[in-house]
Amino acid sequence: MKNKVAILYICTGNYVIFWENFYKSFSRHFLPGYQKKYFVFTESNDASLQTANDVRVIYQKKLGWPYDTLYRFRMFYSIDEQLKDFDYIFFFNANMICLQDIDDRILPNEQERLVVVKHPGFFDKDRSLFTYETNPQSLAYIPDDKGEYYFMGGFNGGIGKYYRELIKTLKENIDYDLQTNKLIAIWHDESHLNRYMLDRSPKILSPAYGYPEGVELPFEQKIIILDKNRFGGHNAMRGIEKNRPFIGKIKKILHFFKI
Ligand code: GAL
Numbered sequence: 001m002k003n004k005v006a007i008l009y010i011c012t013g014n015y016v017i018f019w020e021n022f023y024k025s026f027s028r029h030f031l032p033g034y035q036k037k038y039f040v041f042t043e044s045n046d047a048s049l050q051t052a053n054d055v056r057v058i059y060q061k062k063l064g065w066p067y068d069t070l071y072r073f074r075m076f077y078s079i080d081e082q083l084k085d086f087d088y089i090f091f092f093n094a095n096m097i098c099l100q101d102i103d104d105r106i107l108p109n110e111q112e113r114l115v116v117v118k119h120p121g122f123f124d125k126d127r128s129l130f131t132y133e134t135n136p137q138s139l140a141y142i143p144d145d146k147g148e149y150y151f152m153g154g155f156n157g158g159i160g161k162y163y164r165e166l167i168k169t170l171k172e173n174i175d176y177d178l179q180t181n182k183l184i185a186i187w188h189d190e191s192h193l194n195r196y197m198l199d200r201s202p203k204i205l206s207p208a209y210g211y212p213e214g215v216e217l218p219f220e221q222k223i224i225i226l227d228k229n230r231f232g233g234h235n236a237m238r239g240i241e242k243n244r245p246f247i248g249k250i251k252k253i254l255h256f257f258k259i
Contacts, residue, residue: 005031006085006089007036007038009094010041022095022096029099039056043060043062056082066188072091076167084164088158089164090157096226102222106205107203117207140173140186151190154225155210155223174188208222209222
């Protein structure tokens with residue numbers, strides 16, 4: 001039996017529209033032949049979530065921006081017991097689509113333990129432009145003379161045991177920042193992820209694995225990030241504005257990516 005892989009996925013509120021194509025494309029192309037199980041955090045009853053037996057839905061109401069992203073590790077920690085069963089665990093942003101077969105070369109070895117992706121906006125930028133947390137009071141703080149890469153928060157994972165450690169630590173650090181330090185790091189969970197990687201040597205993937213749709217980058221498109229502007233914009237997706245995206249139009253756009 002091939003290794004067991006847990007995929008963590010959050011699609012509260014409007015983000016549920018991304019699920020169907022995410023699921024189809026990852027089922028087909030991500031670690032083909034591996035035994036995958038999807039843990040989907042949502043409050044939706046959408047039919048697309050109820051059909052497959054490799055999908056477990058965990059009730060999660062929309063928390064509002066930025067808590068939907070900030071509390072992701074708290075959500076994952078709530079199912080820690082279930083995650084113990086898995087050899088590998090990965091998290092993906094809702095609006096990702098896997099376009100090509102991705103095999104076990106992306107898996108970290110025992111030394112690397114974890115896997116992260118270079119942020120598509122910073123892979124070619126000078127360290128001085130990285131958007132690390134610069135407030136020394138935050139547990140996500142990275143001093144000016146530290147840090148070699150800026151990683152995206154939208155795709156990370158690793159060997160189950162080590163990724164569960166990451167989940168617990170980042171949940172605790174984010175809670176401590178909020179409750180004791182009374183602050184939220186500049187890029188929320190992503191800031192804490194970058195701080196966590198500073199003391200570690202994870203496997204590093206190129207932006208081919210987090211390629212923003214509609215942008216020209218010198219990488220293959222292996223996993224693309226759908227442009228939220230085509231779905232009513234970031235604010236509409238995050239539920240900040242009332243103008244809900246027009247679902248029919250969205251379905252048409254998503255149809256384009258059906259594989
Ligand atoms: C943006 C991205 C954010 C965050 C930020 C970091 O391009 O949309 O989610 O990663 O970069 O500076």
